[in-house]
Amino acid sequence: MTGESKIVNKNQKAPFLMAGCKVADGAGTMLVTGVGINTEWGLLMASISDDTGEETPLQVRLNGVATFIGTVGLAVALFVLIVLLSRFFTGNSKNLDGTTQFVRGQTSVSKTMDGVVHIITAAVTIVVVAVPEGLPLAVTLTLAYSMKKMMADKALVRRLSACETMGSATTICSDKTGTLTLNQMTVVEAYIGETKLNSPEDGSQLHSAVSSLLNEGITQNTSGSVFTSKDGKGIEVSGSPTEKAILSWGVKIGMKFNVVRSESIILHVSPFNSTKKRGGVAVRQRSGSQVHIHWKGAAEIILESCTGYLDSNGCLQSFEREKDFLKEAIGEMAAKSLRCVAIAYQTCNIDEVPTDEEGLAQWVLPEDGLILLAILGIKDPCRPGVKDAVRQCSDSGVKVRMVTGDNIQTARAIALECGILTSNTEDTEFEVIEGKTFRELSEKEQEQVAKRMLVMGRSSPSDKLLLVQTLRKLGEVVAVTGDGTNDAPALHEADIGLSMGIQGTEVAKESSDIIILDDNFASVVKVVRWGRSVYANIQKFIQFQLTVNVAALVINVVAAVSSGDVPLNTVQLLWVNLIMDTLGALALATEPPTDHLMHRPPVGRREPLVTNIMWRNLLIQALYQIGILLVLNFQGKSILHLEHDDPKHAKMVKNTLIFNAFVFCQIFNEVNARKPDEINVFTGVTKNPLFSGVIGTTFVLQVRDNLSTWMNFLL
Incomplete structure (x- = not known):
């Protein structure tokens, strides 16, 4: 139930079993006290099926921004509607040519209806301007783009x-x-006798006598196996994690698994016992009558049963101070959370081995007087x-x-x-x-x-x-x-x-x-890096979109209140929404992540979506655009020298100039929105060809759309 395989003894003091766990050893009678939802496993499954329907942190923030923008847009539109209707019915509203549109008592019902519809259209236009229609598109685009790249x-x-x-x-x-x-147990430290190998995988440091005995002990005293992979290009190792680690180490130091197994015969196996913490095997060489008994188990247990060791030269040495040294080495490895396993052997005469099957089955392998071959430190490395x-x-x-x-x-x-x-x-x-x-x-x-x-x-x-x-x-x-x-x-x-x-x-x-x-x-x-990029890209688009909306909102409100008409009509604003919202979302939502993102603190759950830096950029950019557009709105005719032209034609040309200035301001604004908190807004622009393509396409479409108008004006 913890996800880690560990054998736990069950007795009268701790009798309860859990559904989903396996019995590793022993026999007994089980009384079922709970099934289905009443088991720990069932409770686990039930907890997964609960759906709280909780919104993500970004969804909460976006809902707040959308509510705020919608409220402001409706309030401003309502204000403009009231002002324009008041002016219209008091006789202060003007036509496109500057003449009085309505004089009390001197108009027909049809003209009145036309005027009211015109005013309502202006108010609806302001609502259209205020609501950032491209925001859902930008969010979806950046999420989908990031998902693909991830x-x-x-x-x-x-x-x-x-x-x-x-x-x-x-x-x-x-x-x-x-x-x-x-999740691969690996031998990371190895002692051969009292000598620590500089590299545990370097088999050249081993004497042939030590190597031969080690290979035999590792190959025969195991429940695992080594075999050629399906593609024939490598080897695969099976068994428990510890067995696999030792077998893999044996292969690395030159062990030939199948060859070693073919050279000896297993006479008797003493399986690993969790109480004794060791397992042994008796093998006989096919080419002789010598019997080797190999033991493998917990290092401190095996070491206590050893009377000597084979040194790095293959010579048998008796323990003097070396045992204390090796105990300290085992302690040091254990302190580093290494699993310490010792490999030892002893020689037995053939006449000491039972000859019949019944005698072999009851034979108890000798556990004392062992000769230490190696102590291995095993761990699951990072x-x-x-x-x-x-x-x-x-x-x-x-x-x-x-x-x-x-x-x-x-x-x-x-x-x-x-x-x-x-x-x-x-x-x-x-x-x-x-x-x-x-x-x-x-x-x-x-x-x-x-x-x-x-x-x-x-x-x-x-x-x-x-x-x-x-x-x-x-x-x-x-x-x-x-x-x-x-x-x-x-x-x-x-x-x-x-x-x-x-x-x-x-x-x-x-x-x-x-x-x-x-x-x-x-x-x-x-x-995490991609997640921050998604959040940053959404912030970039929000800054860009709000700047567009604030500038368009202010210029339309001021113009509507001052002259009873709006310079940016519904069709033009729909065009802006098409090239700015859709293409702008595509450009800013596909900005790739940068290392700069990983040097910021996380936004957490309470950080506002529109930061102070974004407010600074938004207000400066909006004031810049509003200033230009207001100058063109009130002084456009003078700048273009249209004072003596036909009023309807002059107003059309002036509004065309305002519209083009507004669009090109947004192209400039879109470039600035790429890097809200950096001075050089062109950093890495070549790494996003889609952004450059969107800017170029927007420019070409805008010039082409207005080319005929400007040609007529110049002619």
Whole structure:
């Protein structure tokens, strides 16, 4: 249930079995006390099926922005409608040619209706201007674009909104086995006699006599096997994780598995016993009558049964001070959370071996007077690049916590190696804690501990779920990684769940939002990077879109109140929406992520969507545009020398100038929106050809659309 294979003895004091666990040894009678939902497994499945329907942090922010903009737009439109209707019915409204449109008592019903419709159209136009229609498109585009690109970074997005949620993450609760580590037990230290090998995989350091005995002991005293892979290009190793580690080490030092097995015959096997912590085998050489008894097991147990060792020259040496030295070496390896395994043997005369099958079956292999061959230190090493990935998270303000079902010592050692812990912190400081201890704390104490906790060992599924719930209560945006069914509740509860694509169970994948295809924590950091890019791109578009809306809103409101008409009509604004909203969303939503994003603190759950920097850029850009447009609106005829032209023609030309100036201001605005917090807005522009293409297309379409108008004016 913790996701870590560990044999637990069941007796009168601890009699309860859990559905889904396997009986490893022994026999007995079981009384079923609960099935289905009443089992721990059933409760696990039930917790996954709950759907809270909670919105993501970005959805909450976007709803707030949309509500605010809609309220402002409707209020302004209502204000303009009231002002224009008042002016219209008091006789102060003017036609396009500057003549009085309505004089009390001197107009027909049809003219009145035309005037009212014209005013309502102006008010509706202001509402159209105020609402950022391109925002949903921009959000969808940037999420879809990022989802496609994240596939190349080994991340399969199952839920679209998960892209942006990962960018808001403030903490990552990561599993250990298979995510931070390779999930491949490996021999990382080796002692041959009293000599430590400089490289445990260098077989050239071994004497032929030692190598021969080691190969025989490793090959015959195992439940695993070595065979050629299906493609014939390599080898594959089967067995338990420890067996696979030792067999893989044997292959690396030159062991020929099938050849060694063919040279000897197994006479008797003493299977590994969890009580004695050792397993042995008796083999006879085919070419002689000599019998070797090989033992393998816990280093400290085997060492106590040894009377001597083979040194690096293959010579038999008796123990004097070397045993104390090797005990210290075993202690040092254990302190580094290495699993220490010793390999030893002894020679037995053939006449001491029973000859009949019944005698062999009852034969007890001698366990004393052994000769030590090797002591191996085995561990599940950290994945390459994990330490750098954890450091990147720390630099970007995302706290990484390890939550594992493994024991506390192993968890602490791996956390130190990965960089999650920077010093061998004591448990009393609550940076390293066991799941049981955390579970027994009060709710207030759990919140205090959760803030500082970096490593949780021996955690059950409920402990991991409890930690996620506590962190979310504290306002954290929590990401959880996991691969087992036991991780499913936490994956489901977290703001974003990341399951492993290789080692992950189907239940874990179904409970997650994103599947990490290579089971590597470094890929999780890439997801964070893409998530921040999604969030930043949405912010860029919002800044761009709000600037467009503010400028258009102000110029239309001022013009409507001052002259009773709007310079940017409905058709022109629809054209702006087409080239600005749609193409602008496409350009800004596809900006690739940069390293600059990982030097920012996470936005978390409470950070506003429109930041102070965005407000600064928005207001400066809007004031610049409003200034230009107001000058053209009130002084356009003078600038173009149209005072004596036909009023209708002059107004058309002036409004055309305003419209073109407005569009080209937005092209300038779009370039500025690329880098809201940088001075050089052209940085990396060549890396996004789509942006350059959109800007060029917008420019060409605008020039072509107005070319005939300007040609007529010039002629």
